[in-house]
Structure formats: C-alpha cells, structure tokens
Amino acid sequence: MPKPYPEEYRQDVVRVARNRDPAVTVEQVAADFGVHAMTLWKWMRRADVDDGAKPGTTSQESAELREARRRIKLREQENEVLRRAAAYLSQAHRPKRIYPLVKELAGEGVPVTVACRVLKLARQPYYRWLDQPVTDAEFELAARANALFDAHRDDPEFGYHFLVDEARAAGLAMADRTTWRICRDNRWWSVFGKSRGRTKKAGPPVHDDLVQRDFTAPGPNRLWLADITEHPTAEGKLYLCAIKDVFSNRIVGYSIDARMKSRLAVAALDNAVARRGPVDGCILHSDRGSQFRSRKFVRTLDRHRMTGSIGRVGAAGDNAAMESFFSLLQKNVLDRRTWATRWQLRISIVTWIERTYHRRRRQTTLGRLTPIEFETVMTTPALRAA
Numbered sequence: 001m002p003k004p005y006p007e008e009y010r011q012d013v014v015r016v017a018r019n020r021d022p023a024v025t026v027e028q029v030a031a032d033f034g035v036h037a038m039t040l041w042k043w044m045r046r047a048d049v050d051d052g053a054k055p056g057t058t059s060q061e062s063a064e065l066r067e068a069r070r071r072i073k074l075r076e077q078e079n080e081v082l083r084r085a086a087a088y089l090s091q092a093h094r095p096k097r098i099y100p101l102v103k104e105l106a107g108e109g110v111p112v113t114v115a116c117r118v119l120k121l122a123r124q125p126y127y128r129w130l131d132q133p134v135t136d137a138e139f140e141l142a143a144r145a146n147a148l149f150d151a152h153r154d155d156p157e158f159g160y161h162f163l164v165d166e167a168r169a170a171g172l173a174m175a176d177r178t179t180w181r182i183c184r185d186n187r188w189w190s191v192f193g194k195s196r197g198r199t200k201k202a203g204p205p206v207h208d209d210l211v212q213r214d215f216t217a218p219g220p221n222r223l224w225l226a227d228i229t230e231h232p233t234a235e236g237k238l239y240l241c242a243i244k245d246v247f248s249n250r251i252v253g254y255s256i257d258a259r260m261k262s263r264l265a266v267a268a269l270d271n272a273v274a275r276r277g278p279v280d281g282c283i284l285h286s287d288r289g290s291q292f293r294s295r296k297f298v299r300t301l302d303r304h305r306m307t308g309s310i311g312r313v314g315a316a317g318d319n320a321a322m323e324s325f326f327s328l329l330q331k332n333v334l335d336r337r338t339w340a341t342r343w344q345l346r347i348s349i350v351t352w353i354e355r356t357y358h359r360r361r362r363q364t365t366l367g368r369l370t371p372i373e374f375e376t377v378m379t380t381p382a383l384r385a386a
Contacts, residue, residue: 005035010043011047013029013030013033013035013040013043014040014043014044014047016029016033017029017030017040017044018044018047026040026041026044046059074114077110077111077114078114078118080105080110081105081110081114081115081118081119082118084101084104084105085098085101085118085119087280087281087305087307088101098119098121099126099129099130101115102115102116102119102121102126103130112126141182143172144167144172144174144178144179144182145182145186147166147167147170147172148160148163148164148166148167148179148182148183148188149186149188150170151163151166151167151170152183152188156190157190158190159189159190160176160179160180160183160188161176163179163183163188164176164179167179206293206298206308206310207307207308207309207310208309208310209285209309209310209311209312209318210283210285210307210309211223211283211285211309211311211318213317213318213320215246215320215321216246217245217246217247218247219247219379220245220247220248220276220375220379221245221247221276221277221279221282222246222247222281222282222283223245223246223247223282223283223285224243224244224245224246224252224272224282224283224284224285225243225244225246225284225285225286225319225321225322226241226242226243226244226265226268226269226284226285226286226292226322227241227242227286227287227289227319227322227323227326228240228241228260228264228265228289228291229242229326229329229330230260231334231339231345232339233339233340233341233342233344233345234338234339234340234341235340235341235342236258236342237258238256238257238258238339238342238345238346239256239257239258239259239260239264240254240255240256240329240349241254241255241256241264241265241267241268241291242254242268242322242325242326242353243268243269243272243284244321244322244325245276246321247375247378248366248371248374248375248378249321249325249363249365249366249371249374250358250371250372250375251325251353251357251358252272252275252276253268253269253270253271253272253273253274253275253276254268254271254272254353255267255268255271256346256349256350258342260291261291262290262291262294262296262297263296264291265289265291265292265294265297266296266297266300269284269297269300269301269304270300273304279304279305279306280304280305280306281305281306281307282306282307283306283307283308283309284301284306284307284308284309285309285310285311285319286308286309286310286311286319287310287311287318287319288310288311288312288313292308292310293310328357329349329352329353332352332356333348333349333352357371358370358371358372359372
C-alpha cells in the first residue's frame with residue numbers, strides 16, 4: 001500500500017492548481033506534480049470544504065470523529081473486559097485463573113494490551129503462560145497418575161503399596177504418600193480391600209447459595225428456580241424439570257422425559273432461554289441434585305452467561321418457592337387419577353401449565369393476577385416481546 005502524501009505537499013499542489021493560468025488545466029498541474037488528476041480534484045474539494053467555501057465535514061472534524069470513534073471502541077472493549085471478568089470470577093465452579101479469559105477475549109477481537117491493562121495484569125507472564133499452559137509439575141502429576149492407572153487396570157487386586165512399585169519400575173519415582181493421595185482422589189482401591197459403604201451422599205456444591213431463601217426479584221430474568229419431580233405411570237416413571245421466574249411465578253421453561261439424566265435439566269434450561277431471550281447475569285437456583293451439578297449443566301450455564309446457585313443438603317426451604325409449584329401440580333394433575341401411559345400424563349402436565357396455571361389461575365402474591373397478566377402489566381413493551 002503506497003504511503004499517503006504529506007499534508008504540506010498536498011496544500012502546495014492545491015495552491016498551484018488554484019493559481020494556475022487560465023490556459024493551464026488541472027490535469028496538466030497533476031501531471032507536473034506526478035499525481036493522478038482525480039486525486040488532485042479530491043484535494044481541491046477537500047480544501048474548499050476546509051476553507052468554508054463549500055458545505056461538508058472539514059479535515060479537522062473528520063480527524064476528531066475518527067479519534068472519537070477510536071475512544072468509543074476502546075471504552076467498549078474495556079467495558080466488555082470488565083463485564084466478562086465479573087461473570088467469569090463469579091462462577092464458583094470455575095478456577096480463579098484469569099489468563100484463559102484474556103485468551104478468550106483476544107480470540108473475540110479484544111487486544112491483549114487492553115485486557116491486561118483493565119485487569120491490571122502484566123503481559124509478559126501471560127505470554128509465558130500462553131507458550132506453556134501446562135506446567136511441568138502438572139505434566140509430571142498426570143504422568144504418575146497414568147502409570148498408576150495402567151498398573152491398577154492390569155492388576156485390580158493391587159493396593160497402593162504394590163501400585164507404587166509398578167510405577168517405579170516403569171521409571172516414575174514417587175513417594176508412597178503421593179501414590180496414596182492419587183489413588184484416593186481417583187478411587188483406585190484394591191478389589192480385596194475393606195468393604196466400603198454404598199450410601200450415596202449429596203455431592204459437593206458447584207455454586208454458592210446466592211438466594212438465601214429470598215425469593216424476590218426486581219424484574220424478569222433476574223432470578224430463576226429449577227427442580228425436578230417424578231410421577232409413576234403404568235409404563236414407568238415420568239420426570240419433569242421445570243424452571244420458574246420468581247418475578248411473575250411463570251414457568252419459563254420445562255422438559256419432560258422418561259429418564260432423569262443431566263440432559264433433562266439442560267433441555268429445560270435451553271428451552272427457557274429460547275423463550276425468554278438474552279438472560280445475561282440471571283441467577284439460576286436449584287437443589288443439590290446431580291443433574292444440576294453435572295458438567296453438561298454447568299457448561300450450559302456458562303454458555304448462556306448465567307450464574308448458578310445451589311441450596312444446602314436436605315433443606316427443602318432453600319428452594320421453597322419451586323416446591324410450592326410442584327405441590328400445586330401434584331394436587332391438580334398428578335394425583336387426580338391413575339395414568340396409563342406417559343403420553344397421557346405429559347399432555348395433562350403441559351395443558352395445565354400453559355392453559356390453567358399461566359392464564360387462568362390468579363395468585364394473591366401477584367395482586368390477584370395470572371403470571372401472564374402480571375408480566376403484561378409490570379414489564380415494558382420491549383421486555384414483553386421477549
């Protein structure tokens with residue numbers, strides 16, 4: 001790409017073209033200075049605008065506009081970095097490592113310089129991490145675990161005392177305590193070991209409890225509740241995962257399936273987001289069920305830029321507002337009759353939610369309005385469309 005002509009040179013050529021003899025054309029002046037005739041005409045029009053002879057945006061105004069656009073773009077990038085950093089660090093299940101966020105922002109067009117400056121990070125350590133995301137210590141730990149796993153797979157009756165000997169024979173030296181810790185974390189026990197209890201305990205929380213039994217929200221898509229219920233039919237059990245917006249008590253999404261897998265909760269969340277539109281920053285509160293702690297569900301929360309929240313073990317009151325909806329469903333649909341097929345029960349559940357609960361059943365907490373009427377009255381047209 002050729003370099004632009006200096007401003008002083010342009011002004012000199014324009015002066016010569018303006019003060020030329022009547023017999024000399026602009027094309028001749030352009031040829032004398034080695035520029036294209038159309039370029040010289042453009043310079044002259046720009047000079048007329050700068051001098052006020054013709055209407056238009058002057059060179060100074062154009063430069064100010066370019067500088068303003070540059071600053072606006074920079075501010076937008078800085079705000080995006082802060083917003084993404086807040087959402088990234090608010091997730092209790094994600095490691096508090098900020099370098100992956102800088103790399104993700106760089107892939108979306110945010111310069112590394114801007115991201116590091118806003119997050120108060122030095123660039124050199126980031127680039128060193130980029131060259132070597134996995135440290136030598138992490139790689140060594142993975143190699144040791146692989147050696148112990150291979151030994152355990154070949155001889156399941158070996159305890160960790162024997163596994164460490166096999167790993168050392170393979171060239172990976174480690175202490176007995178290190179071997180025990182790796183085997184404990186991965187539950188690689190000898191088949192002849194002592195009997196271990198089979199009682200399933202609730203797993204660890206992947207989120208903090210951000211609700212603390214305060215089931216109120218200032219607007220829609222601020223706080224959602226989720227839970228799963230089941231009911232038997234002659235064909236087997238049917239499972240319902242429902243998501244409720246506490247602002248209007250509306251069931252914004254649900255999924256019904258014959259199996260209670262993580263995909264049931266993921267489908268319900270995807271359906272809710274598809275119906276409600278952008279939900280960035282919305283809190284989704286649930287109990288400590290395995291479906292809501294699964295990696296698929298956590299990744300779905302991240303994809304929709306939502307924040308997770310989980311109650312305590314055995315504390316039904318931590319999700320009481322959702323339990324009250326299931327109580328109504330139990331009385332009005334599930335326990336009304338015996339269900340021969342899953343299809344019959346599914347149709348009845350969907351019909352009651354969409355026709356009766358949303359549009360006919362008035363609630364005292366909503367001022368004797370239905371959830372649909374409450375959202376219509378209390379939200380703006382833009383939110384109503386969502």
